[in-house]
Amino acid sequence: MDDNFRIGIIGGKGKMGNLFKILFKKNGYPVEISDVNTALTNTELVKKSKVVLISVPMEIFPEVVKEISPFIENHHWIIDVCSLKREPVKIMRKYLKKGEILATHPLFGPYEKDLRGKTIVFYPVRGRNVSRWFRELMLNEGLNLVKISPKKHDEIMALVQVINHFWLILLAKVIKDSEFSLKELVYLSTPSFLRQLHILKRLAKQDTNLYAKIQLENPLGKKFRNLLCKNCKILAKAFNSEKAEELFREHFNFAKEIAKELEKLLNEVFPDEV
Amino acid sequence: MDDNFRIGIIGGKGKMGNLFKILFKKNGYPVEISDVNTALTNTELVKKSKVVLISVPMEIFPEVVKEISPFIENHHWIIDVCSLKREPVKIMRKYLKKGEILATHPLFGPYEKDLRGKTIVFYPVRGRNVSRWFRELMLNEGLNLVKISPKKHDEIMALVQVINHFWLILLAKVIKDSEFSLKELVYLSTPSFLRQLHILKRLAKQDTNLYAKIQLENPLGKKFRNLLCKNCKILAKAFNSEKAEELFREHFNFAKEIAKELEKLLNEVFPDEV
Numbered sequence: 001m002d003d004n005f006r007i008g009i010i011g012g013k014g015k016m017g018n019l020f021k022i023l024f025k026k027n028g029y030p031v032e033i034s035d036v037n038t039a040l041t042n043t044e045l046v047k048k049s050k051v052v053l054i055s056v057p058m059e060i061f062p063e064v065v066k067e068i069s070p071f072i073e074n075h076h077w078i079i080d081v082c083s084l085k086r087e088p089v090k091i092m093r094k095y096l097k098k099g100e101i102l103a104t105h106p107l108f109g110p111y112e113k114d115l116r117g118k119t120i121v122f123y124p125v126r127g128r129n130v131s132r133w134f135r136e137l138m139l140n141e142g143l144n145l146v147k148i149s150p151k152k153h154d155e156i157m158a159l160v161q162v163i164n165h166f167w168l169i170l171l172a173k174v175i176k177d178s179e180f181s182l183k184e185l186v187y188l189s190t191p192s193f194l195r196q197l198h199i200l201k202r203l204a205k206q207d208t209n210l211y212a213k214i215q216l217e218n219p220l221g222k223k224f225r226n227l228l229c230k231n232c233k234i235l236a237k238a239f240n241s242e243k244a245e246e247l248f249r250e251h252f253n254f255a256k257e258i259a260k261e262l263e264k265l266l267n268e269v270f271p272d273e274v
Numbered sequence: 275m276d277d278n279f280r281i282g283i284i285g286g287k288g289k290m291g292n293l294f295k296i297l298f299k300k301n302g303y304p305v306e307i308s309d310v311n312t313a314l315t316n317t318e319l320v321k322k323s324k325v326v327l328i329s330v331p332m333e334i335f336p337e338v339v340k341e342i343s344p345f346i347e348n349h350h351w352i353i354d355v356c357s358l359k360r361e362p363v364k365i366m367r368k369y370l371k372k373g374e375i376l377a378t379h380p381l382f383g384p385y386e387k388d389l390r391g392k393t394i395v396f397y398p399v400r401g402r403n404v405s406r407w408f409r410e411l412m413l414n415e416g417l418n419l420v421k422i423s424p425k426k427h428d429e430i431m432a433l434v435q436v437i438n439h440f441w442l443i444l445l446a447k448v449i450k451d452s453e454f455s456l457k458e459l460v461y462l463s464t465p466s467f468l469r470q471l472h473i474l475k476r477l478a479k480q481d482t483n484l485y486a487k488i489q490l491e492n493p494l495g496k497k498f499r500n501l502l503c504k505n506c507k508i509l510a511k512a513f514n515s516e517k518a519e520e521l522f523r524e525h526f527n528f529a530k531e532i533a534k535e536l537e538k539l540l541n542e543v544f545p546d547e548v
Contacts, residue, residue: 107462107463107464107465108464108465109465112465118465119461119462119463121462144461146461146462148462153462155454156454156458156459156462157462159448159449159452159454159459160459160462160463160464160467161464161467163445163448164464164466164467164470165466166509166510166513167441167445167470168466168529169509169525169526169529170502170505170506170509171437171441171529172528172529172532172533173505173508173509173525173528173529174433174437174498174501174502174505175433175532176528176532177501177505178433178498178501180429180430180433182532182535182536182539183539184430185430185433185434186536186539186540186543187393187418187420187543188381188393188395188420188422188427188430188431188434189381189393189434190381190382190434190435190438191381191382191383191386191392191476192438192439192442192473192476193434193435193438194544195469195472195473196438196441196473197536197540198469198540199466199469199470199473200529200532200533200536201533201536201537201540202465202466202533203526203529203530203532203533204530204533204534204536204537206530208523208526208527208530211522211526212519212522212523212526215513215522215526216513216518216519216522221513222513222514224448224452225509225510225513225514226510226514227448227451227452228444228448228506228510229503229506229507229510231444231447231448231451232444232502232503232506233503234447235440235443235444235447235499236440236499236500236502236503239440239489239490239495239496239499240496240499240500244490245486245490248485248486248489248490249482249486251443251447252443252477252482252485252486252489253482254446254447254450255442255443255445255446255447255474255477256477256478256480256482258446258449258450258456258474258477259446259474259475259476259477259478260478261456262456262460262471262474262475262478263475263478265456265457265460266460266471266472266475269460269461270468
């Protein structure tokens, strides 16, 4: 390996930064970090590194990019891991005039015990070498790599993340308002609802700041939240109406169609899962 | 075993009836069934049986109870498995003046591969012997038995079943309206959303008639659907407002508290699960 192939992680003390530090080191790369109270500043780190992975909270991402921009040379490879992609890509394009740029979003939190089978989406903003290197490394680690445009990424995350997180917060609120104890609900769960509670449980470890950004800064977030509320009202009205049985049948059978398609797809994509 | 200890299953051709037939037989009991086009009629079956398990669609449950009522003697043990409990218990109390009565609700569908760890709720309506026998048998099979009043049962199912099923139908509708393909969503799932899709997938095997009854006949169904819609609107309004960040933090941190409690509880109750 080239001695000059050094990796610098800005925000290396953070949980996601640290996860990548461990992963890079495991693959034999020299890794250094900058963060609050580290020996190196961000700009010193950039000067020493070939690869610069920026893993910082989204609210300080623009200032970090601006801060390092005068020190980015043609030989640099810059990678970001922001949970949204349109704005960060715009910012990197605007301020980083040299070097190769790869935009990524790891579709998992830093608490996952096993990265195999987890997904990272990516988009090569400038240059091919950084993408090729990153993809190969991640594929070797058993991750799935999916290429997607920043626009499409943010759109799909409005459902996969915004609506999914929104539902979990909503479920917690309905549980509270129901005045049932969690103990009663756990003991009286169906297999389906028990799985729902296991998903809700996962929020315990999640970062409030990150979840706020994902929920509030997605350009389609509002649209999808409103779509959810609108459909909630449509279904409630239908199921409360005199034609409830007929309308239930219609909506349920449609959901069953989706479920059947999913059954097929999930078996194809994740044949080992239950 | 007493030679006269025969079990009759009304609706024994149905999936849930058949599941119990297999379970009883496995434990050495002689089992006979009645259903559409069986050798025995319901009343003939009752005359030959000690235990009568009624496993029929809820819409015909009252007429089946009325039909067999003249043939129920003091020695009979009657068990029902209806998904709601208040109405069926009322009907059994009204028409069955003799014999012991046990109300149950298996909190799982007939498609579960492994019954161990699954839950059956029960309520002894009249007599203790049928409850003692049934509990012991089910505990031996590795099931959890939870005693609960019919009223409390129906209330909790308004959340565990009505709202949970409602959400899955709603999710299917939002997926459709989003115009994303299922393939895109599967490939770009986070671990949390992937689990959500796995829950939705399970609807493929579920019975539309049964799900209609569960959704539409729960006395608290309407109240909970409206509660869900109300809270959906409250959260959407909050996250769309100028104070979105502050309000998100508040709601998310509350959901995290619930998640932490759940983490503890689920570890206690199901220490082996992921």
